[in-house]
Amino acid sequence: MGRVPKKVVVDFFFDVVSPYSYIAFELLQRCNVKWENMDLKLKPVFLGGIMAATGNQGPAMLPIRAQYMNKDLPRLAEYYNMPFQFNAHIQKLFFQKGTLPTQRVLGVVKKDYPDILESLSSDMFRRVWADNEDITCDGILKTACQKAGLTDTARDEVLSASISDTGKQELKNLTQQALDFGAFGVPTYVAHLDDGPKMIFGSDRLFLLASYLGHEWTATRND
Numbered sequence: 001m002g003r004v005p006k007k008v009v010v011d012f013f014f015d016v017v018s019p020y021s022y023i024a025f026e027l028l029q030r031c032n033v034k035w036e037n038m039d040l041k042l043k044p045v046f047l048g049g050i051m052a053a054t055g056n057q058g059p060a061m062l063p064i065r066a067q068y069m070n071k072d073l074p075r076l077a078e079y080y081n082m083p084f085q086f087n088a089h090i091q092k093l094f095f096q097k098g099t100l101p102t103q104r105v106l107g108v109v110k111k112d113y114p115d116i117l118e119s120l121s122s123d124m125f126r127r128v129w130a131d132n133e134d135i136t137c138d139g140i141l142k143t144a145c146q147k148a149g150l151t152d153t154a155r156d157e158v159l160s161a162s163i164s165d166t167g168k169q170e171l172k173n174l175t176q177q178a179l180d181f182g183a184f185g186v187p188t189y190v191a192h193l194d195d196g197p198k199m200i201f202g203s204d205r206l207f208l209l210a211s212y213l214g215h216e217w218t219a220t221r222n223d
């Protein structure tokens with residue numbers, strides 16, 4: 001029998017509000033199929049909490065950087081061959097209602113229904129950054145939980161848990177974990193290597209994660 005490669009735990013801290021997290025998430029899903037030694041742990045966080053705790057600001061707050069992002073994101077999506085469009089409800093998403101309810105639901109799903117966390121996260125990312133949906137609308141989380149395969153009872157339990165103190169605390173704990181590793185934004189990855197955890201920031205730093213796991217950063221463009 002061949003030697004079973006040792007798995008490296010990789011935490012992926014993300015918030016669906018973040019377009020760069022969307023790009024990283026899509027790329028990591030491609031990598032996850034090929035990198036047998038990666039044990040990917042999805043960790044939803046609240047980006048607003050990370051920003052408040054570190055005194056950081058989203059890149060779109062600087063007008064000239066927002067202008068650059070308007071070009072950078074479609075270019076990246078085209079390069080990586082992934083669906084992308086700017087969300088028409090961005091004001092609501094960034095500055096008014098935000099993604100707290102979504103991230104809390106993902107936090108509860110991570111704890112209680114981890115098997116559907118990936119598909120639900122993927123669905124919510126796509127709704128925001130590919131399908132131009134307003135995910136702050138009533139009913140979207142309910143529909144998404146159903147689509148991800150929860151029964152009506154499980155879906156209702158998840159939605160009520162997400163607004164309970166325990167559900168709120170769950171997301172706070174995940175966000176604190178990211179902060180404890182030194183996160184100041186998303187996407188953030190932590191590779192738990194033998195010589196200690198390595199925190200990496202940015203969809204443009206996945207080549208480093210690849211090298212820590214012993215892979216070439218090549219085949220992700222058109223997969």
Ligand SMILES: N[C@@H](CCC(=O)N[C@@H](CS)C(=O)NCC(=O)O)C(=O)O
Binds near residue numbers: 017019020021201205
């Ligand atoms: N260069 C990074 C940029 C990532 C980025 O700007 N992330 C935003 C959220 S969408 C953030 O948290 N930024 C914090 C910062 O840049 O300090 C990438 O390509 O992924």
